[in-house]
Amino acid sequence: MQNTSNQSSAMTGQGLLQKPETSSSSLKKKGTVFFCLAFLLTLLMVGGGLYNVPNRYLIGPALLMIATLGGGLFFYQRKIIASLEEVESRVLHMSGGNFDKQVHVQAEDEIGRVGGRINDLAMNMQEVLLTLWNHSQENNRLLDRIDNNIAEQQKKGALPEVLSNDLAELRLYNESLREIVRSFNYFEVKLEDDKMISDYDGEDLDKAS
């Protein structure tokens, strides 16, 4: 894979656009810098205290320490906690069978990437369910055709009744699969009258465009 930190996105060897991980966006690196700085400043203050360094020489490091801890707390609350709360809220929504909303974490750090991967997982899950729906539609069409053929043959007394019963049972299984699919909410897709149509911002795609 080719990652170019100078570009906003770069092509991988397979031509798949991927945002590169830049050194400034990594939480791991930011955390390391923060803790190293806090540790060094703490050592400085403790050392200064132990060796009776005049206070005027410790004011600078003390202020830097306060700024570092304050900045760290601000960053922790506003960026990390806020991002995690967004991820948690969306995952809770998805775990209830709702794929209509995605995780919105703008940060290009580890939490942002987790949010992106959760969205990918949700899209794949939606794809599986909608495939199931499509196949069950085809099953229904085939079952209707077989039913009609059986009815014709049974009039002539050519087929046993058990075949109709088996088909009725197949139809029930198919319908229960469709019920599972209907019980989810999808991203920009709705199931209406056995048709699958787009639900772009609550309107059909052709109206939205």
Add this chain to the structure above:
Amino acid sequence: MSKRVLIVDDSSMMRKMIAKLLQPPGHEVVGEAKNGLEAIELYKSLRPDIVTMDITMREMDGLAAAREIMQFDSSAHIIFLSNLDEEKYREEVEAIGALGFANKHKAKDILDLIDKQ
């Protein structure tokens, strides 16, 4: 004849399945995009023979992306692959000038549309 194909779909699973479908006939997957914006960017840099385009996607949907690509290159060959009801979108697909519309899971229809070119 082997074609260079750009696959556009927001589901990584579906991109993988389409790529797998294109392998045996010898088509080459030159790129994958997960939304319309990426599709436009990749089309401009890769200039594939065929684009397989999903319709509902985040950031930018397939119909909007296809219009942009056709504006950029009126000879672009775009095939819409979707689970959506074909009757509803056929007119729009034709108005854009796409090659056609196929259900994502009807492999034969997809390959027939690609081989038509």
